[in-house]
Amino acid sequence: MTDSTLAPVDVVKRRNPLLVWLIWPLITLGIYNLVWYYKIHREMRDLTRDPQAPVAGPMLVILLLGWTVIGPLISYFRTGHRIRQAQMAATGQATCNPWVGLILCFVFGLQIIYYQLELNKIAV
Known part of the structure; x- marks a missing residue:
């Protein structure tokens, strides 16, 4: 497929939220969180085709x-907004709430599970 014909399922990878949140970070001593954060931003940039979208910065x-x-x-918080924009670009319907993600930052880092669940809605 060429870049202009990529479907959302081809751009955004479906990941297991529990693995992303707990298992891989434990195995890699926390490094996987950074890798995951980079990868989701790259996938959202590719999905929205926005050359100005940050990838490594976040x-x-x-x-x-x-x-x-x-x-x-x-x-x-801004990642929640980007996921919302990616959902609008892919499905026309945004369900991600950045405020929920921000609040979940204070509850065992559960924003990672929430954001991955929201991203998985695009990858379906």
């Missing part, structure tokens, strides 16, 4: 500004 915020606490919270 991951670097988590990596380098994690100590500030506010930087990652803003990044996760």
Whole structure:
């Protein structure tokens, strides 16, 4: 397939939310969270075909500004908006709520499960 004919299922990868949230980060000592964050941003950029969409920037915020606490919270909130935009581009219906993702940041990092579940709706 050429880039212009990619279907959402070809761009956004379906992942198991529990593996993304708990298992792979435990096995890789937390490195997989950064890899996952980079990959979802790249997939959303490819889906929306927006050359201005950030890919490495959000991951670097988590990596380098994690100590500030506010930087990652803003990044996760904006990720919720990007997932919402990707859902609109793929299905015309947005169900992701960035506020829910932000609140889940404070509950065992469950925003990862929530965001992956929302991304899986695109990959169906």
